[in-house]
Amino acid sequence: MCGIVGIYNVPEASKITALGIHGLQHRGQEGAGIISYDKEFHSQNAYGLVDHIFSKDRIIENLPGDKAIGHVRYSTTGSTGAATIFYNLDFGGFALAHNGDFTDAEYWRNKLKKEGAIFQTNTDTEIIPHLLARTKGTSPVNRLLEVLNKVNGAFCIVALLDNKLVVARDGNGFRPLVIGRYKEGYIVASESCTLDLIGATEIKDVEPGEVMIFSNGTKETYHLDKKVKKHFCIFEYIYFSRPDSVIDNQLVYDVRKRIGEELAKETYIDSDMVVPVPDSGSVAALGYANQSNIPFELGLTRNHYIGRTFIEPTQQIRNLGVKLKHSAMRLFKDKVVTIIDDSIVRGTTAKKIINLIRNAGAKEIHMRISSPPISGPCWYGIDTPNRQELIAGASSVEEIKEFIGADSLKYLSVEGLHRAVQGKGYCDACFTGQYPVNKRSN
Ligand code: SF4
Numbered sequence: 001m002c003g004i005v006g007i008y009n010v011p012e013a014s015k016i017t018a019l020g021i022h023g024l025q026h027r028g029q030e031g032a033g034i035i036s037y038d039k040e041f042h043s044q045n046a047y048g049l050v051d052h053i054f055s056k057d058r059i060i061e062n063l064p065g066d067k068a069i070g071h072v073r074y075s076t077t078g079s080t081g082a083a084t085i086f087y088n089l090d091f092g093g094f095a096l097a098h099n100g101d102f103t104d105a106e107y108w109r110n111k112l113k114k115e116g117a118i119f120q121t122n123t124d125t126e127i128i129p130h131l132l133a134r135t136k137g138t139s140p141v142n143r144l145l146e147v148l149n150k151v152n153g154a155f156c157i158v159a160l161l162d163n164k165l166v167v168a169r170d171g172n173g174f175r176p177l178v179i180g181r182y183k184e185g186y187i188v189a190s191e192s193c194t195l196d197l198i199g200a201t202e203i204k205d206v207e208p209g210e211v212m213i214f215s216n217g218t219k220e221t222y223h224l225d226k227k228v229k230k231h232f233c234i235f236e237y238i239y240f241s242r243p244d245s246v247i248d249n250q251l252v253y254d255v256r257k258r259i260g261e262e263l264a265k266e267t268y269i270d271s272d273m274v275v276p277v278p279d280s281g282s283v284a285a286l287g288y289a290n291q292s293n294i295p296f297e298l299g300l301t302r303n304h305y306i307g308r309t310f311i312e313p314t315q316q317i318r319n320l321g322v323k324l325k326h327s328a329m330r331l332f333k334d335k336v337v338t339i340i341d342d343s344i345v346r347g348t349t350a351k352k353i354i355n356l357i358r359n360a361g362a363k364e365i366h367m368r369i370s371s372p373p374i375s376g377p378c379w380y381g382i383d384t385p386n387r388q389e390l391i392a393g394a395s396s397v398e399e400i401k402e403f404i405g406a407d408s409l410k411y412l413s414v415e416g417l418h419r420a421v422q423g424k425g426y427c428d429a430c431f432t433g434q435y436p437v438n439k440r441s442n
Pocket of ligand 1: 174232233234235236377378379380381382427428429430431
């Protein structure tokens, strides 16, 4: 996942960046970083939540300047590494934050290592400065454009080349990226919820393949050479993005509710109540309840002071997390319950939730999932496990139903999902196996 912010020409840019990445905390909780620029670069990266890292005044005071980039990190390759990276190159300083995964990361990494490059992390991000160092060109910006034309896959990038801010989104537009005006300057962020929080105006999407260069108080726009079709991640609407964000002129909350309505049309079963798994199933459950005319109940309580199980990297923490995370209200006794969640990844959370409701006295539990079964990994920046670890990669719906202990289990169809999301130009590869960009290792 990951979330990024870039600020150009705004006083106390690091303060605004800290606020901005705080608004993107749902996209990554492993670590966060900010790099600012006045006449030189200043950097702070650490593990933990934004609030913990950047709440102290002296940390922000050490990040002066009216330009800054920020990042919340969620390790997508099982790796750990700095959220924002900085390199001194032949032309000057280069600071970078990146959201997404390159599909040719392995190829570039092997090639660069053979040429003598020394990597400090195993993040995809570090490929960019190494390629930039080796690329000749008329200006640093042209060299960066050349590099961005070489790499493939998913990337949203904010970079500082000394006093310039560069913003880029890959041609498929896998991940969201928005831009707005703020005071005399600009702010760029992964989601519009951050721009709303800060009070930016004139908010719009950065288009797939668009590159913006902010320099000397002006903005220039370029386009990447490769002409590819848009493939925005449909999962951003199902789960990843915050419901108050607007993507492609659609409020995520509205889309998520339509997904729930579609789920009810396809998988209706009579029950006493519709209950979401909080918070992942909440909006879809509202849509399901409205469509089916079944009472909506917040029957499960979630402890908000621990991280999301999907985000935490190890199985051990995930198992512990589910126990600490949810508790059942005393309203399930002898009831027939429809429980809604957005997805089933490994099945461990669903199994524990159903056990919880069963122990609270429910007569029947019917699980409905507001996405199709996730049967393959994501190659474009989401840390879904590999096929063997994905329960729907190896098991039938009936087998999953048995494993989680539900009386029935039904998923939304791929067609139903597209009907609800509306429009065209989506990636749905983790459901369909139709990957728009292939991996390259040599
Ligand atoms: S594979 Fe799935 S999670 Fe990855 S970009 Fe495509 S739809 Fe999104």
